[in-house]
Amino acid sequence: MPATRRNSTPVSKQFIAWLGLAHFMSGSLLAQDRALIQQAKGTRIPVSGVVQDYTGRELVLRVKNNEPPRRYPRTEVIEVTTDYTSHHNQGRKLFAAGKIAEANREFTAALEEEDRPWVRREILAGQVRCALWKGDYPTAASRFMPIVESDPETFHYNLVPLNWANDLPPANVKFEARGWTDPKAPLVSKLIGASWLVTVDENADEAEQILKRLARESDQRIQRLAQMQMWRVKLRQSKQIDPHEISRWQQFAEQLPVELRGGSYFVIGQASKQGQDFERAARAFLWLPLVYDSDRWLAAHACFEAADSLSALGDHNQAGSLYSEVVFRFGDTPWGRPAETAWKALKPATREAPSPVPNPPAP
Missing domain, CATH: 1.25.40.10 (Tetratricopeptide repeat domain)
Known part of the structure; x- marks a missing residue:
């Protein structure tokens, strides 16, 4: 929270503060965020600045105001720390304590007051975790899709709410999944929907065709997940999978x-x-x-x-x-x-x- 300005501040202190601001504008940038970077030779270096974005591809960090932002491949980023809102921090604490409903409420409040896109993705990921905890796959999907829309290469793909079992989906999931597979829907939406519908007899053939198309997509995350979803199709259609194929x-x-x-x-x-x-x-x-x-x-x-x-x-x-x-x-x-x-x-x-x-x- 920015410091409150007081009219009683002495002129000298105001002038010193102005000089500090002038120095800030001329080159240096107040450290707000921190990152730990792994260099090629194995050395880890801390870097401070303002994170402009943090995606599945890279970290974009502005260190000085008069310089272009620095870009670090995600593979070199060990950790990124920043200041979160009180609602965000409380949501994380409550989730860790297993208080899921309370955590979700805090994440919802945090989302309303956070404007940094990369932090908003973190909050949405927190909401996906809350939904997955309860087996609420429609809500998990509705929170996960905006993450991918904002960052197609997101490192939150561990949260994608796919069906991996060959059981019939719950009625509410089956209903929602038909909308997720709409021809105009994003790829990740089609992937999620097809994963749930491929075990529903009246939708299985269409879902299988969607998965086959997605398995040829250029987006490797979508492609790989769709390819593994096709294993489920083979498992449903075969009495036994060859052990060598399971090894593959x-x-x-x-x-x-x-x-x-x-x-x-x-x-x-x-x-x-x-x-x-x-x-x-x-x-x-x-x-x-x-x-x-x-x-x-x-x-x-x-x-x-x-x-x-x-x-x-x-x-x-x-x-x-x-x-x-x-x-x-x-x-x-x-x-x-x-x-x-x-x-x-x-x-x-x-x-x-x-x-x-x-x-x-x-x-």
Whole structure:
């Protein structure tokens, strides 16, 4: 907040302040934002200035008023810090504390008072997280699409509210998804909509054709996500996926930017489980609750499926541990009650010493 001007300020202090302003206008710029930059030789340097934009491609930072802004590739940016409004800060704190409804209200207030485009994208991302926490995919989509419209290369793609399971979508999502796939809709809207409609019999063929077209798009984020969505189509149409093809899927996923990987492991887990390779399935599913948990409902589903896979292996101790995690961490999701039932059924068998939970491979 700018300092309040007082009429009683002595003339000398006013003159000194004016000199400071003149110096500011002539070359230097008051440090408002801070960035930590990774140089080619491995050295990290702090830089201060005013962030003019921060996208999935680059950081644009004005250090001095009389110089062009400096541009740093996103790959060189370790972190960016700035001053947020009180509503924004409170929203972040409340979300971290699991107070989602309160956090969302704070983010809504923050959005009304913030005019920096890159910070507005952060606030919208906060709202997407709140919606995903509750499994509110229509709201998540409505908040995510403006992020991509503002920054097509956004690093918030880990929040894209796609469907990765092959279950039927909820009625409200199915209704909204038909609008998202409108021919005039943006690419990301079509991608989200098609991901939900591809499991709906009356819309599956059209959704599949949309995904095939998107899989040839020049936008690599859209293209890669659509290609992985097509794995779901193949999984629905096949009784079993060849293990070598599943290995190719995994290699494909491991070459992606981190923010695009999460959902792919769910499909890999499903394919492995369908082929009764339960250990591989558990390893794939565990990526979501352990690492890629932005979509909390998908992480809960994956944790349940990992427990199911370990139970099929006869590892009732670790299956019980994962069922209990679903109950205590994701109990308000649709998998909380089934996990509690399965956990209670396994309890007598879980008194032995537990064996290690299989870890996912290193990224």
